[in-house]
Amino acid sequence: xxxxxAAFELxxxxxxxxxxxxxxxxxxEIESYEPSVASPGPIQVPTxxxxxxxxxxxxxxVVTVADGWVVNIEVSAxxxxxGLTIQAGLNEPRTGFGEDADRFDRxxxxxxxxTLCISMRDGAELETPVVIRSHHTGQGRACFPHAVVETGxxxxxxxxxxxxxxxxxxxxxxxxxxxxxxxSRLRYVVVQELxxxxxxxxxILCNVGSQATATAAMAAFGGSYxxxxxxxxxxxxxxxxxxxxxxxxxxxxxxxFRTYQHHDAPDTQSDLMFKGAADDNxxxxxxxxxxxxxxxxxxxxxxxxxxxxxSDAAWAWSVPNxxxxxxxVRCSHASTVSPIDLDQQFYLHSRGVPPAVADRLIVSGxxxxxxxxxxxxxxxxxxxxxxxxxxxxxGANQ
Amino acid sequence: xxxxxxxxxxxxxGGNEILRGVSLTVRSGEVHxxxxxxxxxKSTLSHVLLGKPGYEVTGGSVSLDGVDxxxxxxxxxxxxxxxxxxxxPTEVPGVSLLDMLGASFAASGIDASGLSDRLSxxxxxxxxxxxxxxxxxxVDLSGGEMKRNETLQLGVLKPKIAILDELDSGLDVDALxxxxxxxxxxxxxxxLGVLVITHYNRLLTELHPxxxxxxxxGRIVAEGGAEMAEKLEETGYAEYASAKPAATAESRxxxxxxxx
Numbered sequence: 106x107x108x109x110x111a112a113f114e115l116x117x118x119x120x121x122x123x124x125x126x127x128x129x130x131x132x133x134e135i136e137s138y139e140p141s142v143a144s145p146g147p148i149q150v151p152t153x154x155x156x157x158x159x160x161x162x163x164x165x166x167v168v169t170v171a172d173g174w175v176v177n178i179e180v181s182a183x184x185x186x187x188g189l190t191i192q193a194g195l196n197e198p199r200t201g202f203g204e205d206a207d208r209f210d211r212x213x214x215x216x217x218x219x220t221l222c223i224s225m226r227d228g229a230e231l232e233t234p235v236v237i238r239s240h241h242t243g244q245g246r247a248c249f250p251h252a253v254v255e256t257g258x259x260x261x262x263x264x265x266x267x268x269x270x271x272x273x274x275x276x277x278x279x280x281x282x283x284x285x286x287x288x289s290r291l292r293y294v295v296v297q298e299l300x301x302x303x304x305x306x307x308x309i310l311c312n313v314g315s316q317a318t319a320t321a322a323m324a325a326f327g328g329s330y331x332x333x334x335x336x337x338x339x340x341x342x343x344x345x346x347x348x349x350x351x352x353x354x355x356x357x358x359x360x361x362f363r364t365y366q367h368h369d370a371p372d373t374q375s376d377l378m379f380k381g382a383a384d385d386n387x388x389x390x391x392x393x394x395x396x397x398x399x400x401x402x403x404x405x406x407x408x409x410x411x412x413x414x415x416s417d418a419a420w421a422w423s424v425p426n427x428x429x430x431x432x433x434v435r436c437s438h439a440s441t442v443s444p445i446d447l448d449q450q451f452y453l454h455s456r457g458v459p460p461a462v463a464d465r466l467i468v469s470g471x472x473x474x475x476x477x478x479x480x481x482x483x484x485x486x487x488x489x490x491x492x493x494x495x496x497x498x499x500g501a502n503q
Numbered sequence: 504x505x506x507x508x509x510x511x512x513x514x515x516x517g518g519n520e521i522l523r524g525v526s527l528t529v530r531s532g533e534v535h536x537x538x539x540x541x542x543x544x545k546s547t548l549s550h551v552l553l554g555k556p557g558y559e560v561t562g563g564s565v566s567l568d569g570v571d572x573x574x575x576x577x578x579x580x581x582x583x584x585x586x587x588x589x590x591x592p593t594e595v596p597g598v599s600l601l602d603m604l605g606a607s608f609a610a611s612g613i614d615a616s617g618l619s620d621r622l623s624x625x626x627x628x629x630x631x632x633x634x635x636x637x638x639x640x641x642v643d644l645s646g647g648e649m650k651r652n653e654t655l656q657l658g659v660l661k662p663k664i665a666i667l668d669e670l671d672s673g674l675d676v677d678a679l680x681x682x683x684x685x686x687x688x689x690x691x692x693x694x695l696g697v698l699v700i701t702h703y704n705r706l707l708t709e710l711h712p713x714x715x716x717x718x719x720x721g722r723i724v725a726e727g728g729a730e731m732a733e734k735l736e737e738t739g740y741a742e743y744a745s746a747k748p749a750a751t752a753e754s755r756x757x758x759x760x761x762x763x
Contacts, residue, residue: 447556452593452640455553456656457581457607466606470597470639 109140112211124207127390127422128361129330133304135209138247138276140216144174150240150269163483165231166191166223170239173248173277174218184235188226188260191235194219201282201310209306213278217251223264224254227286230261234294234481237266241303243273250279256289256317263480266295270327274302282310285317287341292320292480296487299327301358307333315341315370322349322479324488325360326495332361332390339366339373339404348377349478351488353495354387354419364393366408368401368434377408380475382468383419384499392424395438399430408438413445413471415464415499461503465496505531505568505584505663505696507552512563514544514551521547523721524563529664531694534687536707536732538700539718540740545700546590548718549668553577553587567664582611584663588653588670590700595640600652603640604659618659625658629681646673654682657689664696665689671706683709704736719743 117135118125148171165184168191169177175193202210223235241248256262268279277299285291291313299305305328313319325331337346352360360383366375381389395406412421425438445467453463472492479485507529514522521544529535539545551558552565554577565572567583575583595603601619608615622636631651641649650673657665667686671679687710689695699710707715707729715732717725717740724743725731 446593448593449595451553451555451577452589452595453598453603453606454577455555455581455587455589456603456660457578457610458603459578459606459610460576462606462610463578466598466602467595470595470602473597473639 106215108215109212112208112215115208115211118207118209124363126392128332129359133330135212135247135276137245139245141172141174141218141246141248142216144176144218145171145242147176148240148242150238163233164236165189165233166235168221168223168235168237170221170237170250172240172242172246173250173279175221184231187231188229188257189231189235189262190222190224190226192222201280201308209278210308213249213251213280216247217249217280221250221252222255223252223262225256225260225262227257228259229257230290231263234263234265237264239266239268239279241268241270241275241277241299243271243275243300243302245274247276247278250277252280253282253284254291254293255284256286256291258286259288260286261290263292264294265481265484266293268295268297268299270300270303272300272302275304277303277305277307279305279307280310281308283312283319283321285311285313285319285344287314288316289314290318292322294322294479294481294484295324296484296491297323297325297327297331298491299331301327301329301356303328303331305331309333309335311335311337311346313337313339313341313344313346316343317341318345318347320347320349320480323352323362324479324491325350325352326491328358328360330359330361332363334363336365337367337375338369339375340369342370342372344370344373346373346375348375348379349475350379350381351472351475351492352379352381352389353492354381354389355384355495355498356387357385358387359389361390362393364391366393366395366406367398368396368404368406369398370400372403373401374405375407377410378475378478379410380412380472381421382413382415382471383421384415384495386416386418388420388422390422391440392422392426394426394428395436397429397431397434397436402431402433404431404434404436406434406436410440411471412442413468414442415445415468461500465500468496469493505694507585507664507696507698508566509552510564512548512551512565513561514547515559515561516547516557520561521721522551525718525721525723527698527716527723529696529698531663531696532690533714534690534697534699534710534712536699536701536712536715537718538702538715538732538735539743541702543718544721545718546668549587549666549700552666553580553585578610581607581660581662586657586660586662586665588650588657588665588667590668590672592641592649592653594642596642598640599638600636600640600656604656607660621659622655625655628658629654629685630678631655647675647678650674651678651682654685658685661689661693662695664698667697667699669700669702670710671701671703679706680709686710704732707732717743
C-alpha cells in the first residue's frame with residue numbers, strides 16, 4: 106500500500122514535540138502491531154456492564170463496530186422516518202487532517218475501513234441517542250475506526266459511543282468528525298472503557314456552524330496509554346462549542362488530552378471543563394489552547410482543568426494556553442493539580458466518617474460537577490458507576 | 504455521665520508553643536465558655552481536641568470517660584462522642600449532608616433509614632431552609648447558614664461533648680437565639696456537655712455558661728461563673744495580657760514566655 110508506505114516515511118512523533126510533550130509516546134512502537142485490514146465479521150460485544158445495557162434499550166439506533174469495521178447497523182423505524190441516516194462506506198470523507206498531519210494521521214488514512222456516516226435531516230430531532238458500540242478484539246491489531254456525524258440545519262442529534270476491548274494487546278487510532286449545521290444541536294459522548302492492553306491515539310475534529318451548539322464529552326477510564334486530541338472550530342457566527350471530560354487513571358495508566366478551541370468567527374462561545382484523577386503510578390496530561398482568530402470579535406472562551414492526585418507517585422500535567430488575536434473578547438482559564446484537600450478530609454473525619462470512606466466521598470464529589478454536565482441521565486449514571494468501580498479498586502488495595 | 508478531661512495540655516505549631524499547660528474539665532449537661540483575645544490559642548485547642556493535622560502535642564493529656572483521646576484518629580474521636588462545630592466550616596464540593604451523615608452513621612453501625620426525616624426536623628427547629636439540605640456541604644452558604652448547618656449536624660449526630668468554635672459569628676440575633684436554644688435543649692434532653700469558644704458576651708446571653716475560662720497566651724489565666732463574661736465585656740482582655748496563670752500549681756511554676 107503506497108499510502109501506508111508514505112506514512113511510514115514520516116518520522117514517528119516524539120515527546121520532544123510540543124504536541125506530544127509530557128506523554129510516553131517515545132515508548133510506543135507501531136511496528137509491534139498488525140493492521141486490521143479486514144472485518145472480523147459479526148462479533149459478540151459485551152452488552153452488560155461495560156457497554157451500558159440500560160442506555161442501549163432506549164436508543165434510536167445501535168451501531169456495532171469491531172476492530173474499526175462497522176459490522177452491524179440497526180436503526181429504529183421511527184428514527185429513520187424522522188430523517189436519521191446511518192451508512193458505512195459511502196462518501197468516505199477523510200479530509201479532516203490538515204497539512205500538519207503526522208504519521209498516525211496518515212496511517213489512519215491508509216488503513217481506515219469504510220467510514221461510518223451518521224446524519225440527521227434538517228429540522229429533525231431525536232429523543233433518544235444513536236449508540237455506537239466499538240469493540241477492540243485485541244490480538245495485537247492496530248485499528249483505525251473512522252466516523253462522520255453530521256446534523257442538518259436546525260437538527261438535533263445525540264451520539265453515544267462506548268469503547269470496549271478484550272484484555273489483549275492492541276492499538277486504536279479512532280477519528281470522529283463532527284459537523285454541526287447552522288442552528289443545530291449535536292452532542293457526542295464517548296465512554297472509554299478499554300482494557301489495559303490497549304494504546305489509543307484518538308482524534309475528534311469538530312466544526313460548528315452559525316448559531317449551532319456542539320458538545321463533545323469524554324469519559325476515560327481504560328487503556329494503558331489513552332490519548333484524545335480534540336480540535337473544535339467555531340466557524341459560523343454565534344457558534345457554541347462545549348468540551349467536557351472526566352478521566353481517572355490508576356496503576357500504570359496514562360490519560361492524555363490535547364484540546365484546541367478555535368474561534369474563527371465573531372460572537373462565538375466555547376466552554377471547556379476537564380476534571381481528572383490519577384492514582385498509584387498513573388498520570389494524566391492536559392494541554393489546551395484557546396485561539397481567537399482576528400475575526401473572532403465578541404468571543405467568549407473558557408477553559409477549566411482540575412486534577413486530583415490520589416497517591417504520591419501519581420502525576421498530572423495541566424497546561425492551559427491562550428492565543429488571542431482580537432481585543433474584543435472575554436477569555437478565562439483555570440488549572441489546578443493537587444492532592445485530596447486536607448481540610449475537606451478533616452471536616453468529614455470530624456463528623457465520624459472513616460478516612461477511606463471520606464476520600465471516596467470527596468473524589469466522587471470532585472467529579473460531580475463535571476458528571477452533571479454530561480448529556481443524558483443514563484450516561485451520568487454509567488459514569489458514576491465507572492468512577493465507583495475505580496474507587497472500589499482503590500479501596501481494595503488500601 | 505460523660506467527662507472530657509484536659510490535663511496540662513501543651514501544643515506547638517511549627518516549633519512555636521501555642522498552648523502551655525491547659526487544664527479544663529467538661530461534664531455532661533454543663534456549658535463552659537472559653538474566652539480570650541485573638542491569638543490566645545482558643546481555636547488551636549478546639550482543633551487539637553479533634554486531632555486536626557499540623558499540631559504537635561508536647562505535653563499533657565486529654566481523656567473522654569477515662570479513654571485517651573489523643574491516640575485516636577479524628578473519626579474515632581467523633582464516634583466516641585466528640586463534636587467540633589467549626590469556626591470556618593470547610594466547603595466540600597459535590598458531597599451532601601445526607602451523604603456525609605449517612606457515611607458517619609454507617610461507620611458507627613447506626614440505622615440511617617430515618618436520616619432524611621431527622622434532617623428535616625432538625626432544620627425546622629433552627630429555622631434552616633430545607634433547600635440547604637441537598638446542597639454540597641458549605642458551598643455557597645453564608646456565614647450564618649454555615650453555623651446553622653453545624654448546629655443541625657450537632658442535633659443529628661447527638662455527640663456527648665461539643666466544642667463550638669465561634670458559633671455566634673455570622674448569626675443575626677434571631678438565628679443566634681434559635682441555635683442557642685437548640686444547643687441548650689441538647690444539654691437538657693441528651694446531657695450534652697458544651698465547650699463554647701467565643702470573643703463576645705453576646706453569645707453567652709443566649710447560651711448560658713456554667714463556667715467561664717479566660718485563655719491568654721496559651722494559658723488559662725482566670726476562671727469564674729457567668730458574671731465573668733459580663734465583666735470581660737466591660738474591661739476587655741487587657742488585664743490578662745500580662746497576668747500570672749491562675750489555674751494550677753504546675754502552670755504557675757511553668758517558665759516564663761509571656762510576651763507582654
